[in-house]
Amino acid sequence: MTRPLIFMDPFPRTEEMVYTADAAQALDQLGEVVSHFGGRAPDSLVESVLPRAEIIIGQTAMPKERLDRAPNLRAILNVKANWEPNIDYAEAQARGIHVLSAAPSMAPAVAEYCLGQAISLSRGLTEGDRLFRTGSESYGIAGARHHYGLLGTTVGVIGFGNLGRELVPLLRPFGGPILVHDPWLSDDYLRTQNVEPVPLAELLGQARIVFVLAGVTTENEGFLDRPMLDRIQPDSSVVLASRAEVVDFGALVEMGASGHLRVAIDVFPEEPVPDDHPIRQSDRILFTAHIAGALKASYARIRSAMLDDAAQILKGLPPMRMQRAVPQQAAISRSR
Secondary structure: OOOOOOEEOOOOHHHHHHHHHHHHHHHHHHOEEEEOOOOOOOOHHHHHHHEEEEEEEEEEOOOOOHOOOOOOOOEEEEEOOOOOOOOHHHHHHHHHOEEEEOHHHHHHHHHHHHHHHHHHHHHHHHHHHHHHHHHOOOOOHHHHHOOOOOOOOOOOOOOOOOOHHHHHHHHHHHOOEEEEOOOOOHHHHHHOOOEEEEOHHHHHOOOOOOEOOOOOOOOOOOEHHHHOOOOOOOOOEEEOOOOHHOOOOOHHHHHOOOOEEEEEOOOOOOOEEEEEEOOHHHHOOEEEEOOOOOHHHHHHHHHHHHHHHHOOOOOOOOOOOOEEOOOOHHHEOOOO
């Protein structure tokens, strides 16, 4: 019997991330693996595997014309945490092809990052470190006069997808109200998750700590514009950990650099950020280089979920661990 063909085209993921020796061994037990690393697979290679491919692992472009040439395709397993606009999601769904994302595997690390940054901002930890190193520190209440904590504090979560659902359980022990805004979800559903659904303007006006966790689409790019950001209480903390395109990035940086808001940023409109970019001079902002989800444990979860769902699908069973694409949402996603 011909073994199922599994085509691995996971750029920008590397072998170290998704094709370790144990993962390669497990995939080899499932079928014949054709792999390509170091960039997007060339069209000639893609076309050569389409007639036999049953599973594609990666972000290979699959418009309807290619789906027509892939009669045996059962699933596309995106091992990134986004939806790219290079797949005909509706057509794939109509043909019973599973289109899945590894986003849930990254979410625990991002949620942990968000909690850490919120505590660092509200308690002034990085500022305290800088003051100490220059001999400018103050001790006791004198050094913490402008700090606040998470205990009992109202927090706002913008976007209740994978990231929001992982973050909320980490926030519950602090006992404060948890406000959530997500236009894709009903208020009744959000209440079943023991969070308080509110309009965006209300969340921004009430929350002392704001987590921006929404994905970017063709419809919501820049929805956190300057007038919306102005609704946030002065000296509140804002953690941007999803996509930079959902916010007026320049306005957020300006508000953080001036001290009007306490800001932590992990994502940028352009990555990598140019060495001479002026935001590097904004020493009041807590910057990190898109590392929120980038733990070895995250990639181990991706490999595990990928292998589990590939095995399920090849047995004719439904996938259990990766996130299913909703065509209406995936088709308008513009996450990088």
